[in-house]
Amino acid sequence: MNIFATRHKHLVCRVAYLVLFQCLFNKSFALEERTQSTYPNKPITMVVAYAPGGQGDLLARIISERLSRVYKQPMLIDNRPGVAGTVGTRIVAKSKPDGYTLLLGQTGEIVLNRVIIKDLGYDPMKELKPVVLIANAPLVLLTAVDGPIKSVQDLIRLAQASPGALSFGSVGAGTPGHLAAAALLEGAKLDMVHIPYKGVGPLMTDLMAGRISMFFSSASAALPQLSGGKLRAIAVSTPKRMKILPDIPTVAESGIGGFSYSLWGGVFAPADTPTDIIQTLNKDINAVMEIPEIKNRFDSDNMSVPRNTPAEFQEFVRGESEKYEKLVKSAHINAD
Numbered sequence: 001m002n003i004f005a006t007r008h009k010h011l012v013c014r015v016a017y018l019v020l021f022q023c024l025f026n027k028s029f030a031l032e033e034r035t036q037s038t039y040p041n042k043p044i045t046m047v048v049a050y051a052p053g054g055q056g057d058l059l060a061r062i063i064s065e066r067l068s069r070v071y072k073q074p075m076l077i078d079n080r081p082g083v084a085g086t087v088g089t090r091i092v093a094k095s096k097p098d099g100y101t102l103l104l105g106q107t108g109e110i111v112l113n114r115v116i117i118k119d120l121g122y123d124p125m126k127e128l129k130p131v132v133l134i135a136n137a138p139l140v141l142l143t144a145v146d147g148p149i150k151s152v153q154d155l156i157r158l159a160q161a162s163p164g165a166l167s168f169g170s171v172g173a174g175t176p177g178h179l180a181a182a183a184l185l186e187g188a189k190l191d192m193v194h195i196p197y198k199g200v201g202p203l204m205t206d207l208m209a210g211r212i213s214m215f216f217s218s219a220s221a222a223l224p225q226l227s228g229g230k231l232r233a234i235a236v237s238t239p240k241r242m243k244i245l246p247d248i249p250t251v252a253e254s255g256i257g258g259f260s261y262s263l264w265g266g267v268f269a270p271a272d273t274p275t276d277i278i279q280t281l282n283k284d285i286n287a288v289m290e291i292p293e294i295k296n297r298f299d300s301d302n303m304s305v306p307r308n309t310p311a312e313f314q315e316f317v318r319g320e321s322e323k324y325e326k327l328v329k330s331a332h333i334n335a336d
Helices: 002-037 055-071 083-093 107-116 152-161 176-188 200-208 219-227 275-289 292-300 310-331
Strands: 044-048 075-079 101-106 128-144 167-170 193-196 214-218 231-236 262-270
Touching: 044 055, 044 083, 055 075, 055 101, 055 128, 055 262, 055 275, 083 101, 083 107, 083 128, 083 262, 101 107, 101 128, 107 176, 107 262, 107 310, 128 176, 128 200, 128 219, 128 275, 128 310, 152 176, 152 231, 167 176, 167 200, 176 193, 176 214, 176 310, 200 214, 200 219, 200 231, 214 219, 219 231, 262 275, 262 310, 275 292, 275 310
Parallel strands: 044 075, 044 101, 167 193, 167 214
Antiparallel strands: 101 262, 128 214, 128 231, 128 262
16 A cells, blocks of 8 residues: 555556646746747848938838837838839738738838839738828929029919920929929919930939929929029928028929828738737837937928827828829820
């Protein structure tokens, strides 16, 4: 009996140890699983669909540098230029929806390409999920500093007097600058020739020389030329004037009521990215944009936007898409 009792006692102890080990293992596994599922726990890539140096690249780097401190994870910038931003946009639209591949998306690649490029191969409105709008920048209407066009009214008067004689430049058919000019021409019922350029450098050179009449430029490209006295600003494209150019009227103030076109940028994720990850990114990027150093910088360039939710950003994008789709159809614009 003593032998059996001893063996039974040892067996009970072994079973108890196994049960205890299993409990500890399960607890450890559950803790590890929770830790692995905490977002983010590895580097995040922010794709920019254009080469380094542009507005989108600048926005992405400002956000990424600050978020890397918040998340204690590297934020990598991946510049993927090509075909009017479609290469980089497609990469994100088709990537794994886990929150680790994001897009710094702008006006062109999100709402313009889908209405001017046939057989795009993807739909950014359906395959990308808006996270947060971070910037909305005016376009600046430029003319030659020593030319006859000193105001929008001068432009309208000269263009109406000689239909087809004046011209405007853009950095490509269907770009924001092209469409803003098309909207101005449509609003004032003007006939001008569109001259697309492969880059802003040659365009600015021709504008300074008076070989083209006007150009809707990004503020970032316009300000150095204005400060150097090389070009004249006659209007800005947004409903409010720029703080840095307080004496320059808006196009709407100049007689084209309701005129509002801009270069905006925001963060997007693949469409099936979980809602909790979208909310985390939204909250943290909004907080980054309210850091005084960053907010003051954006305020000075008239790029600041209010704190916004994913739903609000989605509604903004939808409105922009409808506006441009209507303009493209009425002005008969295509990417050719």
